[in-house]
Amino acid sequence: IPYTNRPIGWHTDGYYNSPDRTVRGLALHCVRQAESGGENRLMDPEIAYILLRDRNLEFIRALSRGDAMTIPANEEEGQDAVRAEQSGPVFSVSPADGSLHMRYSARKRNIRWRDDCATRDAVTALEEILADPGVYGFRYRLSAGQGLISNNVLHDRSGFEDGKGPGRLIYRARYYDRLENTGPDAQFK
Incomplete structure (x- = not known):
């Protein structure tokens, strides 16, 4: 879906990656915007965590389990798996900093949530928060020459339509490191 004009639901990049390939930062650069649509909504995962925690601390515990969310293997019939099955928590704390x-995706297909009441309730609560992020959500449509550099924030994208000329072109880069000086011990100068 990322390479189509269809809408993409809330997610963080690389949610299907193995833990040693955790995406912690990202950059987008718009070369050409679509004729219409292609707007992003962004939300800081720490805000989502706080809002969820304030509803019920058990939601955080459920989504911090190592088997809270599983992405099935990406397999093609008759071939080796393109990507192995990946289980892991939605919320984790980096031992480095x-x-x-x-790690999240609002997908309804090709995702398995831990099968217990606590996880189901936590996912429902998170979906409610993301359905209406209020003042904590940021909505923006990149124009040509604009970009976004951030830690791996929650984001979605509306569908878009290209005109008759060259279509929408957005370059995307993902990084295993967070932006410098953005962790809990950040020193601002």
């Missing part, structure tokens, strides 16, 4: 990381 103590920063919070969120």
Whole structure:
């Protein structure tokens, strides 16, 4: 879906990656915007964590389990798996710097949630928060020459339509490191 004009639901990049390939930072650069649509919504995962925690601390415990969310293997019939099955928490803390990381996808297919009441209730609560992020959500449509550099934030994208000329072109880069000086011990100068 990322390479189509269809809408993409809330997610963090690389949610299907293995833990040693955790995406912690990202950059987008718009070369050409679509004729219409292609707007992103962004939300800081730490805000999502706080809002969820304030509803019920058990939601955080459920989504911090190592088997909270599983992405099935990406397999093609008759071939080896393109990507192995990946289970892991939605919320985790980096041992390197103590920063919070969120691994999430609002997908309804090709995702398995831990099958217990606590996880189901936590996922429902998170979906409610993301359905209406209020003042904590940021909505923006990149124009040509604009970009976004951030830690791996929650984001979605509306569908878009290209005109008759060259279509929408967005370059995307993902990084295994967070932006410098953005962890819990950040020193601003």
